[in-house]
Amino acid sequence: MANNRLRLTDFQLMPACKTDTKQSKPRASSAWQPPVSNGFRKVTTKRPCRICHKPDWCGYSTDERTSICMRVSDGAKGTARNGGNIHVHNDVPPTNSPRYNTKPAPPSIEIAPIEIRDAVYRELIRSSPVQKYYPHLIDGPDGLLSRGLLEGETSNYGALRPTRKERAQLARQLRKFVLDKFPEYCRRYSYAGVVGIPGFWQDANGIVQLWKPREYKMPMLVIPYKDNRGRIKACQLRLHRGDISEGEKRYRWLASPLERRGCSSGTPIHFTFRPSTLSHGQTVLITEGALKAETLVSLRPQVRAIATSGVSCSHAEIVEAARTYNALIAFDADHKTNPAVCRQLARLIAAREQDAARRNYHRTRSKLNH
Numbered sequence: 001m002a003n004n005r006l007r008l009t010d011f012q013l014m015p016a017c018k019t020d021t022k023q024s025k026p027r028a029s030s031a032w033q034p035p036v037s038n039g040f041r042k043v044t045t046k047r048p049c050r051i052c053h054k055p056d057w058c059g060y061s062t063d064e065r066t067s068i069c070m071r072v073s074d075g076a077k078g079t080a081r082n083g084g085n086i087h088v089h090n091d092v093p094p095t096n097s098p099r100y101n102t103k104p105a106p107p108s109i110e111i112a113p114i115e116i117r118d119a120v121y122r123e124l125i126r127s128s129p130v131q132k133y134y135p136h137l138i139d140g141p142d143g144l145l146s147r148g149l150l151e152g153e154t155s156n157y158g159a160l161r162p163t164r165k166e167r168a169q170l171a172r173q174l175r176k177f178v179l180d181k182f183p184e185y186c187r188r189y190s191y192a193g194v195v196g197i198p199g200f201w202q203d204a205n206g207i208v209q210l211w212k213p214r215e216y217k218m219p220m221l222v223i224p225y226k227d228n229r230g231r232i233k234a235c236q237l238r239l240h241r242g243d244i245s246e247g248e249k250r251y252r253w254l255a256s257p258l259e260r261r262g263c264s265s266g267t268p269i270h271f272t273f274r275p276s277t278l279s280h281g282q283t284v285l286i287t288e289g290a291l292k293a294e295t296l297v298s299l300r301p302q303v304r305a306i307a308t309s310g311v312s313c314s315h316a317e318i319v320e321a322a323r324t325y326n327a328l329i330a331f332d333a334d335h336k337t338n339p340a341v342c343r344q345l346a347r348l349i350a351a352r353e354q355d356a357a358r359r360n361y362h363r364t365r366s367k368l369n370h
């Protein structure tokens with residue numbers, strides 16, 4: 001029968017994430033065999049299959065470089081003697097002594113394309129909306145309504161659950177989302193899906209995780225940062241006061257540069273408008289924090305705001321974004337008392353003036369406001 005004569009080329013023609021269920025007959029082994037020197041193990045609940053993420057039937061090499069998945073053939077290098085599909089993880093460095101090398105230098109994870117980040121963050125906000133925590137994050141003394149946002153505008157924000165386990169559930173759900181929507185991207189990191197999207201990472205057992213490996217007392221607000229075309233480039237989290245110790249920052253990037261297979265978000269700026277729709281010579285307002293910028297626009301709909309994540313961040317991006325506009329810089333009023341803020345304000349104005357001088361721009365001066 002042709003059925004047990006499947007070769008590598010047959011697998012490559014199969015659609016993405018094709019699930020094989022007929023495994024009763026062993027298949028002919030392909031000429032290609034996995035480069036394994038340390039033997040194989042069966043997958044378990046603690047260490048599920050990296051390809052299909054199921055806890056049974058599949059196997060993996062103890063050096064973690066190869067998975068033998070009994071279910072998914074798409075992307076496989078060939079067929080093993082037991083009929084399983086051989087998947088090679090090129091991102092795992094070769095090692096001869098995994099026992100003494102449980103923490104290899106993390107391979108650098110490239111950030112996912114903006115279209116994928118935008119889609120995943122939108123899906124995150126859609127499936128874990130701030131409305132789930134109405135009393136805390138919307139209606140409470142620290143909620144979005146008390147800041148001045150309208151009820152209808154709260155749907156632009158998400159919430160992360162306090163427990164690591166619940167966040168991992170959301171990560172798994174979003175992994176499936178990427179698998180469905182961007183199957184090509186999923187191949188890049190052995191079907192981990194969300195790897196490459198700041199905030200997500202993958203633990204040593206192959207389980208995808210979201211945010212830090214710790215427990216919190218309260219849910220966290222998710223604040224999207226949108227680019228000049230309205231796409232979510234990254235998100236910030238606002239932690240509850242009860243979850244931070246003194247001196248710690250309340251607003252953090254949803255990023256995971258220190259976690260296994262995690263990556264950084266950078267410090268993008270946020271646009272409340274599309275510059276392509278605003279003619280040159282108009283006025284933009286520069287402020288600190290996307291939430292503040294959006295609140296301002298909610299209260300004063302004619303305002304076009306650009307937000308930096310911090311007074312010392314992304315000056316070059318702001319100068320570029322505001323280059324053809326008049327700029328009102330509306331940092332917090334503490335520039336009058338806080339020398340550090342004052343210095344950053346001066347640095348930003350100087351950068352903008354120097355940029356204008358270099359480009360021979362003539363325009364009205366930047367104004368201060370607070």
Ligand SMILES: [Zn+2]
Pocket residue numbers: 049050051052053054058068069070071072
């Ligand atoms: Zn599998």
